[in-house]
Amino acid sequence: MQLNSPSRDHAPEPRDPVARPAPRRGLLTVMCACVVLVIGMVAAVNLAVPMLAASALAPSASALVWIVDAYVVFFACLVIPGGAAGDRFGRKGVLLCGLVLFAAGALMSAAAPNVPVLLAGRAITGVGAAAVLPNTLAVLLHAVPAGRRNTTIATWASMTGIGGIVGNVGGGAVLSGGSWRWLFAAAVPVALALAVLVGRVAPVSPRHDRRLDPLGTALLVGASIALLLGIVQGPEAGWGSAVVIGGFACSALLFTAWTLVELKVGHPLVDPRLFRLPGLRSACLGMTAIFFGMFALFYVNASFLQYGKGFDVLRTGLGIVPMTVPIICGTRHAGRLSRRIGLESTTALAFLFVGCGLLGLSTGGAGTPYAAYAAWLVVTGTGVTLALPTLSGAIANSLPTAQAGVGAGLQATTREFGSALGVAVIGSVLTARFVAALPPDVRAGGDPHTVAQALGTTAAGHDVVVMAFVSAAQDGLRVIGVAVLVLGGLVVLESLLSRRGHARAAARW
16 A cells, blocks of 8 residues: 555556465454554553653653653654555565564653653654554555455454554553553563564565655654644743744744645655645544544543542543444444435534533533543544544545545544644643642642642642642633534535535536
8 A cells, every 4th residue: 555645656566576465364363453552552651641740750741741742743744654665665574663663662661761761762652653554554455355455444444443442441451550661561562472473474565666755754743743842832831932932933834844845856745735625625634633632532531530530540441431432333324324414414413522522521520420421422432433434535535546545644644643733732721721720829839730740749738739630621621622613613614615616616517
């Protein structure tokens, strides 16, 4: 599967022609396990945030956000280059390298003596994940017969949802041992075992002379990090500080440079001209917005259930499961509903459920019964269930069949970038509102930005700090809920305008 833009490629001949192999026993299982591993890590690390905050590393509030986002942002920005590298250097080989990098980064994270080393480990793990995800599907599509492709793709895609469940439940089980380091340490043998299995069952696929785009990749990574830096550092450094303004300015310059480079390079990472297609543009914005809301919720939910509800880490991991019930049970019905009521109506309904679900969750306090909280999780999950297949189909249908790889790459990039952005925004709102909600005598003891820092001040009582955090979490979920509703409105509006434009053009012809 080609994940870099093929708009100007002319079907280059394979360097090493290889006949399509017969699928080996266990190939689908092993590829799906790789997907579950890299997606599960995105969700699992949120559970470790309270442990990390109280650990000897003593990370700041912004550092906690970066510990989550360092993995996600490298994953998001490198998933398309990861697929392109598989096409050029061999999908099996790049997949194996990705698993080894994932294990090395997880080991560095587990043994990190300080926050900078932990961040470096998380970044390396994200690079490995970006090499793993696209090449699992590419290996499968090369190996399976044409008649089984649709079933294989559907099974592979379902692993992204299952990965979130496994990450929450499995991560909670591992972290219940008492240390955040165990989460990263546990990932090492799993990744290495999967590398061994991949080496045994994955076939070798042909290589293609696909040119890579290192400059475009570097500019995209730099622009994304600069944008997140401005968002994350705002509450601590001040929104008018040099680091925040510099981050936003640098991001704007790098995104502009990236666009200019991609317009001129022969084989772009992503051709910006594709976004002239209104259907593609709105669907990509929609996918970003849905994952923005989902992962903002994952970030705040893990701490809310532990601090506000007093759940242990295993119960916290299980606490998000109600949201996944509609995703598992209802995904196959979303396409039928979309055909019945139309794309725009289904998309509007999806965003309405997600936005209202987040707003409903924002009404829950420490004394709210978990059953009520779980009900709002189901509402949010219903919206996600409607959104994912609808938006995925819209992205795929906006491009010709020859550019299916571009569509797959855009889906992966928008999902992960939305996740990183959601964590950054909710982290910033949470920090700002938490500090504002603390009593003046607590803030006078060093202006604490995390629950652990606040509890460490002599003036802070446990109940006062928890109430401040719960209040901040409610404010954060309200902001995210409103943002999702507004973005959803923009997505539906652009889709409607695009459809009317096509109708008028057809009438003229």
